């Protein structure tokens with residue numbers, strides 16, 4: 184296990200002063216090297232759970248236990264959002280290097296690590312480009328490279344491919360599987376797409392409507408080596424139907 188969430192709750196105070204219960208007790212373990220997807224209806228607290236794991240938000244109750252001690256928010260957790268967050272005036276290479284600069288990694292090592300990450304995400308030849316010169320999918324690859332450059336203990340992805348067209352999204356899913364295999368990263372992945380969850384995940388946690396709870400956690404027996412052909416198999420379709428039923 185990498186991190187365990189125990190009876191975590193979150194109640195937001197709105198600006199009018201009323202309470203919104205976003206998470207009712209959530210208990211969930213994240214295992215090393217897995218890709219765990221969170222699926223559930225809109226507003227059930229998926230992003231909230233990610234933000235609590237990232238330390239960007241304080242829980243109202245419950246605990247988060249890290250196996251190897253509390254993480255540093257800056258270096259131990261990588262976050263990829265739906266919209267790529269890149270600094271428009273910096274080159275792609277400098278964007279990826281940015282977290283290393285902030286935390287004082289020596290220039291040459293930072294450059295080498297950024298270049299290696301760009302190669303990993305298939306952007307080797309685009310280090311000198313500006314973000315606006317890249318397509319949406321390429322910008323999202325750059326965001327993934329930046330999230331991974333610190334070799335974080337945990338990578339949190341909040342609908343990272345939700346804004347991409349379907350074809351690009353399929354490609355990015357395959358890229359993510361490859362990157363995961365090469366880096367052994369542990370990833371918690373929020374998606375609205377059941378297909379995406381089934382294709383990418385080692386396990387899928389299904390959340391109920393707000394206030395969110397985990398209603399089921401499934402281990403997907405679809406093997407490690409996944410490619411497009413998997414999507415035509417009866418096993419894959421069995422998982423799609425099961426997950427779809429559970430979301431109703």
Ligand SMILES: Nc1ncnc2c1ncn2[C@@H]1O[C@H](COP(=O)(O)OP(=O)(O)OP(=O)(O)O)[C@@H](O)[C@H]1O
Pocket residue numbers: 195196197203204205223224225226227228229230231232393
């Ligand atoms: N900062 C905030 N202040 C008040 N309420 C909030 C805040 N952030 C989230 N909420 C509320 O908490 C609930 C859960 O929100 P959250 O964004 O975690 O859901 P989600 O499952 O990620 O939704 P979606 O799938 O639509 O992105 C929602 O009802 C939302 O309105």
